[in-house]
Amino acid sequence: MLGWVLEHETAGGVVAAELTEVEAYLGEADPASHAFRGRTARNAVMYGPPGHAYVYFTYGMHFCVNVTCQPAGAASAVLLRAGRIVAGESLARRRRASRRAAAPVAEPPAPVPAGGPPAAGPAAAAQRAAEPPPAEPDQAAAAVPIPFRDLARGPARLCQALAIGREQNGADLFDPASPLRIRPPAGPAGPPLAISAGPRVGVTLGADTRWRFWIAGDPTVSVYRPAKRRPR
DNA sequence: AGCCAGATGTCCT
DNA sequence: GGACATCTGGCTA
Numbered sequence: 706m707l708g709w710v711l712e713h714e715t716a717g718g719v720v721a722a723e724l725t726e727v728e729a730y731l732g733e734a735d736p737a738s739h740a741f742r743g744r745t746a747r748n749a750v751m752y753g754p755p756g757h758a759y760v761y762f763t764y765g766m767h768f769c770v771n772v773t774c775q776p777a778g779a780a781s782a783v784l785l786r787a788g789r790i791v792a793g794e795s796l797a798r799r800r801r802a803s804r805r806a807a808a809p810v811a812e813p814p815a816p817v818p819a820g821g822p823p824a825a826g827p828a829a830a831a832q833r834a835a836e837p838p839p840a841e842p843d844q845a846a847a848a849v850p851i852p853f854r855d856l857a858r859g860p861a862r863l864c865q866a867l868a869i870g871r872e873q874n875g876a877d878l879f880d881p882a883s884p885l886r887i888r889p890p891a892g893p894a895g896p897p898l899a900i901s902a903g904p905r906v907g908v909t910l911g912a913d914t915r916w917r918f919w920i921a922g923d924p925t926v927s928v929y930r931p932a933k934r935r936p937r
Numbered sequence: 938a939g940c941c942a943g944a945t946g947t948c949c950t
Numbered sequence: 951g952g953a954c955a956t957c958t959g960g961c962t963a
Contacts, residue, residue, distance in 0.1 A: 728956070737956075747947065765944030767957050784956055861957050907956055930957090933940095 706772065706783060707920055708898055710791060710891070713867040714884045720797045720867050722788030722857045723890070726919040726926045728905050730771070732780030736910035740780030750875050751780040758885060760864070760874040767861035770869050772878060772887065786906070786917070788857040789925040790866065797856050797866040859927040907932050 712721035730738040732751070739748045739761065750759040751773055759771040759782050771782035790797050857863040864870070869885065878887040899921040904912055909932045919926040 730956075739956080742948080745948075761956080762946065763955050764957050765946075765955090769956060771956085782956095786956085859957070905956070909955095932956095 706785075706887075707900060707918060708890050709887055710889075711770075711785060711788060711863075711867065711878075711885075711887050712792065713869060713873070715868055717868075718793050718796050720793030720800075721791050722863060722867065723791050724785055724788045725923045726785075726787035726917070728784040728786050728918070729916040730782050730784060732775075735914075737905060737908040737912075737914070738780070738782075741910075744780070748780065751782050753777055753875070756877065756879040756887075758869070758873050758876040758878055760869060760871065762871065763861075768864040768870050769860040770864055770873070784860060785863055786860045787919070787925050787927045788863050789923070790853070790856045794853070794856070798851065800865055800868060801851050801856055801862065854924045858925050903929065906930060 706724055706727050708723060710721050710723050712719055730740075732738055732740040733743060735741060738751075740751050744752050747761060748759070750757055751771075753773060754777045755772075755774050757773045759773055760768055761771075762768055769784060771784045773782050775781040855862065857866045867885075873885045876885040877883050878885060880886065881888075900918055901921045902915045902918050904915050905917045906927065906929060912932060
């Protein structure tokens, strides 16, 4: 999946990210997996068919997205940890900059054009005009814009840049008609990617399993942080 | 490099 | 009732 492109089309436009970092989770045999203790309401999508988005909410404020990857009944998923924005940078930037502000970026109501997909031209211009306005006056964000590399550098940042939340849980990523979808890299295949591997981030059980994979040397790969030990 | 707050869902006892 | 989470951003040193 490294080098593949995850894209989300909303009323505000399309934001796409080329995946640069992913992390594998098995099912009930993997102590770090959300399916370790069996099926629950939250992880139900993990038990469904492959190629669907398993979105979960954590730390009271963040979403993370996984791709299910084994046949229905086998709970397994790949966490999408980071990407490089390849389309919709300005919209991604607005969504990310607004994190500091209290309110999330308001997506405009989906306009239902009478006919045909929105394309270039006046219609597209009108849609752009309906995109979320710049966030609240945020002096810091305005003075120091988020570095490009940080727009989707980390699983929750990726979700925010692409506006992935509860509504996308269960989305069929391999359906081209799905607003949230994944596709192979466009254009001619280049040389094989240099891939590095290491332990997964933020997990306590199964911390020694090296199932985090990333494009070697890519600046959009997140910074490794070992699981925080908590006082008992 | 390390500490901490934030804010809520989930699943444990 | 309570521990803690597939995290981020801001701060201190």
